[in-house]
Amino acid sequence: MAELRTRLRQATAALHEQVDAAYSGFALDQPDDYRRFLRAHGRVLGATEIALERAGVAELLDDWPRRARRHALLADLAELGCPAPAPLQTPRINDLASCWGVAYVLEGSRLGGRVLARRIRQADPTAPVRYLEHGDVARLWPAFLARLEQTAPDCAWAPMLAAAEATFGVFTAAAAIERNYDYS
Structure with a gap:
């Protein structure tokens, strides 16, 4: 049987591509688009992290407090003068x-945060990128995958x-909302 991460990656590949396409529409070197990008993530991340915590994610990932990024995202938004957006369901x-999932x-x-942060910093060296640079990706992602492979194979597919499909869907919806929102 294929590794669980491989099964998840293959099963959600089309949705992942939709999310990538939705967010590639933001010109991150433009301050307004960067704010919209962060707001789109803000519509998903905070409420989803809280929901995960209520569901017991800390039992699955004992390093969860180091993984949670909503505070970094809110700090970036605040520095840009943006209130936290209304979360999506x-x-x-x-x-x-x-x-x-x-x-x-x-x-x-x-995973792509560091690359995006470098691009943003080239356009504006003072831009806040706490969210995109959050955590040591070189350790967090492999540790997550190891935990997933050790613990989750007994879980129902x-x-x-x-849940993974729904999460990709919420990210796509958030990008569409922010791209089309009239802030004038």
Whole structure:
């Protein structure tokens, strides 16, 4: 049987591409678009992290406090003079399987952060990038995958996949809202 991460990556590949396409529409070297990008993430991240915590993610990932990024995101938004956006409805997290599915998407979302932060800093060296630079990705992602492979294979596949799919969907919806929101 394929590794769980491989199954998740293959099963959600089309949704991952939709998220990438939705966020590639933001010109991060433009201050307004960077704010919209952060607001889109803010519509998903904070409420989803809280939902994960209520569902017991700290039991699955004992280093969860180091992984949570909502405070870094809120600090970046505040520095840019943006209030926290209204959150979208979080994916349902009913069991450990769905907890793993949501966590898979959130943890994977940090992978490109360093590259994006460098691009943003080239355009504006003073831009706040705490959220994008949060955590030691070189350790957090491999540790997450190891934990996923050790602990989650006994979890039911259907709710894990459904939770991952729903999380990708919320990120896509948040990007669309921010791209189309009229701030004038």
